[in-house]
Amino acid sequence: GENVEQHPSTLSVQEGDSAVIKCTYSDSASNYFPWYKQELGKRPQLIIDIRSNVGEKKDQRIAVTLNKTAKHFSLHITETQPEDSAVYFCAASRGGSYIPTFGRGTSLIVHP
């Protein structure tokens, strides 16, 4: 089955810095890669996703890149703000499978 590794497990940055979270996956048939943000005590919520026919996608301060050859994808947050502090999860799934595989999560701390 699919295996998703996520690094780092904790990331501490100063407000205004950039943050990068990386995930690798094992199943070359995976073609959908969402990212979820979970604030303390809240539910995970989708912040951005990318499909395998696209190499990069951007939404304001958030971007995701995908390298299918190397089987890794990354979340980039620019100009970080304290409200970006949360746990971020990556996931991977493939068409025909109903089960997304999640990474273990990255706790991002943005210091004012």
Next chain:
Amino acid sequence: NAGVTQTPKFQVLKTGQSMTLQCAQDMNHNSMYWYRQDPGMGLRLIYYSASEGTTDKGEVPNGYNVSRLNKREFSLRLESAAPSQTSVYFCASTGYGESPLHFGNGTRLTVT
């Protein structure tokens, strides 16, 4: 449009007691899931239902049962609660194809 609704929000059980966690979605989604979230372990899949009338085991099904009552509702039952089942439980749903999960607000369960 409420999305995914879970009840209860909090529950305390004694070892050996039983309970059912309820989940309902109003997005006409076909697939529904139950996850548990423990510190440092990410989101682990307990059971899922790819479509109405079907259920399948996930990564950590032992000690749990599920019922897909209809397209909207997917319940999780603990027949004889154990302290190891102390966790936060999330229900989620998704539509066809490559689409993200929509999570409920979670149930915080403590078994003493």
